[in-house]
Amino acid sequence: MNLSPADRALISTCQGGLPLVASPYADIATKLGTTEADVIDRLAALKARGVIRRIGIAPNHYKLGMTANGMSVWDVDDDAAEELGPLVGAMEDVTHCYLRPRALPVWPYNLFAMIHGSDRDEVEKKRQTIKTLLGTACRASDILYSTAILKKTGLRLRDRKD
Amino acid sequence: MKLDTIDRMIINTLQDDFPLTPKPYADAAMAIGIAEHDLLDRLGRMMREGIITRFGPFLDAAAMGGAFCLCALTAPKERYDEIAQMVNGFPEVAHNYARDHTLNMWFVLATETEAGIATTADAIEAETGLTVFRFPKLREFFVGFRVAA
Numbered sequence: 001m002n003l004s005p006a007d008r009a010l011i012s013t014c015q016g017g018l019p020l021v022a023s024p025y026a027d028i029a030t031k032l033g034t035t036e037a038d039v040i041d042r043l044a045a046l047k048a049r050g051v052i053r054r055i056g057i058a059p060n061h062y063k064l065g066m067t068a069n070g071m072s073v074w075d076v077d078d079d080a081a082e083e084l085g086p087l088v089g090a091m092e093d094v095t096h097c098y099l100r101p102r103a104l105p106v107w108p109y110n111l112f113a114m115i116h117g118s119d120r121d122e123v124e125k126k127r128q129t130i131k132t133l134l135g136t137a138c139r140a141s142d143i144l145y146s147t148a149i150l151k152k153t154g155l156r157l158r159d160r161k162d
Numbered sequence: 163m164k165l166d167t168i169d170r171m172i173i174n175t176l177q178d179d180f181p182l183t184p185k186p187y188a189d190a191a192m193a194i195g196i197a198e199h200d201l202l203d204r205l206g207r208m209m210r211e212g213i214i215t216r217f218g219p220f221l222d223a224a225a226m227g228g229a230f231c232l233c234a235l236t237a238p239k240e241r242y243d244e245i246a247q248m249v250n251g252f253p254e255v256a257h258n259y260a261r262d263h264t265l266n267m268w269f270v271l272a273t274e275t276e277a278g279i280a281t282t283a284d285a286i287e288a289e290t291g292l293t294v295f296r297f298p299k300l301r302e303f304f305v306g307f308r309v310a311a
Binding site for chain 1: 172177178179185186187202205214215217220221222234249256260268295300301303
């Protein structure tokens with residue numbers, strides 16, 4: 001999916017965050033030399049196309065006391081995974097749930113679900129709930145706790161002259 | 163850092179669907195039952211305190227013709243910091259986490275083109291001399307990034 005130069009300029013302008021002023025879209029419009037209505041329409045269209053996934057807050061899990069996060073991983077029968085994946089993804093405090101390829105023999109797991117909690121006990125409890133939900137469709141599982149954040153930056157568009 | 167009930171309500175309700183209207187803060191504030199200036203003040207404070215890391219549109223790399231890929235490698239203990247530095251040195255590496263497993267370094271590549279994933283992963287292999295396992299998403303069971311405050 002390609003972005004028009006106008007859409008690209010709009011995204012570049014607001015990817016750092018929306019201005020905290022009463023009329024943020026008018027503010028952005030002024031920077032871009034366009035109208036508030038144009039900014040609102042373009043943002044709505046980009047959201048409808050899925051280029052923008054959501055507009056809102058990214059909370060810091062750690063500062064909210066969700067200091068434990070575990071990447072739970074499951075070896076689930078491929079057909080069953082299609083059916084069970086959405087149920088796992090819908091669980092509270094599961095923030096990302098994906099089906100991914102295995103890397104045998106090192107890595108037998110195909111379903112990944114990130115679990116957040118205030119401590120490891122809470123994460124383990126939620127992991128147990130997932131285990132029960134997956135039942136016999138699950139052949140093996142593991143959980144990988146993060147021990148350090150080595151890098152964290154968001155997705156950024158690079159400046160491009162096109 | 164202290165969050166009151168209203169702060170929590172803001173965090174819980176504004177993770178998606180921020181209004182696309184001329185006075186979005188006023189509209190969002192009304193839905194929460196507070197004044198516009200109160201919402202603006204609280205958002206500003208929570209951003210300064212790092213409780214909110216970012217506020218605005220979140221982009222989907224794939225929808226823009228780009229790609230994300232989760233990757234992992236096994237860094238030998240004695241070379242761990244050196245490898246982390248090499249990996250983090252690639253601007254395409256968006257996040258990188260140390261995890262307790264044989265595969266002990268997990269990072270996400272975000273590139274503007276699908277081909278950029280393989281190129282970058284290959285370059286990391288060449289620089290580190292380690293195998294970069296690639297776990298692109300096949301399906302996403304997407305519900306949201308919501309966490310309850």
